[in-house]
Amino acid sequence: MKITAFAATNSTQSINLELVKSALGNLQEHDIQVLDLNDFEMPIYSPERNEKGIPEKALTFNQILKESDALIIGLAEHNGTFSTAFKNIFDWGSRADKALFQQKPMLLLSTSPGPRGGQFVMESAKTIFPFFGGNIASNFSLPSFQENFKEGNIVNANLQLEFEARLNDFKSMLHQN
Ligand SMILES: Cc1cc2nc3c(=O)[nH]c(=O)nc-3n(C[C@H](O)[C@H](O)[C@H](O)COP(=O)(O)O)c2cc1C
Numbered sequence: 001m002k003i004t005a006f007a008a009t010n011s012t013q014s015i016n017l018e019l020v021k022s023a024l025g026n027l028q029e030h031d032i033q034v035l036d037l038n039d040f041e042m043p044i045y046s047p048e049r050n051e052k053g054i055p056e057k058a059l060t061f062n063q064i065l066k067e068s069d070a071l072i073i074g075l076a077e078h079n080g081t082f083s084t085a086f087k088n089i090f091d092w093g094s095r096a097d098k099a100l101f102q103q104k105p106m107l108l109l110s111t112s113p114g115p116r117g118g119q120f121v122m123e124s125a126k127t128i129f130p131f132f133g134g135n136i137a138s139n140f141s142l143p144s145f146q147e148n149f150k151e152g153n154i155v156n157a158n159l160q161l162e163f164e165a166r167l168n169d170f171k172s173m174l175h176q177n
Pocket residue numbers: 007009010011013014015016017075076077078079080081111112113114116117118
């Protein structure tokens with residue numbers, strides 16, 4: 001299966017990417033591609049720009065999702081919601097195709113340095129993505145990243161067990177598709 005994964009941030013030091021990579025370590029039998037949202041930087045969405053046409057990068061982003069069998073997204077939380085970098089791609093992509101997530105089974109992850117681990121952005125994604133073709137198979141938020149994640153692994157035993165359970169939920173959804 002072709003799994004497309006990315007951290008929904010333009011940080012080159014993304015902690016969400018580290019969490020995404022840790023999930024990918026358990027999915028190595030699949031064909032995995034990891035996107036960098038910096039490759040999809042576009043002018044900030046505006047209706048006037050939209051009238052002139054949708055940027056090629058938004059169409060490419062949508063096409064990549066379309067050609068994938070499953071998606072893993074690590075949601076960075078900025079002021080309780082999506083990072084601007086991701087939101088811009090999401091906005092452009094949704095103007096090209098409202099169902100941009102294409103009903104592909106999706107694993108949503110989030111983490112942050114704080115004790116909520118990005119749960120606000122996770123709740124937003126869980127509420128909003130289904131309106132855009134999002135088929136959320138499973139989700140997991142890791143609190144207090146710096147304490148709970150070391151050298152590529154979750155070091156808190158209870159959180160690691162929960163992470164594995166959520167990953168297994170995602171894997172069983174993959175087998176149904
Ligand atoms: C503008 C800004 C707003 C932020 N707001 C939040 C927030 O609301 N909740 C939170 O837990 N962390 C917040 N943070 C901290 C981010 O979670 C932290 O920078 C994290 O590393 C972002 O994920 P990333 O490394 O994958 O980009 C914020 C950071 C920035 C730069």
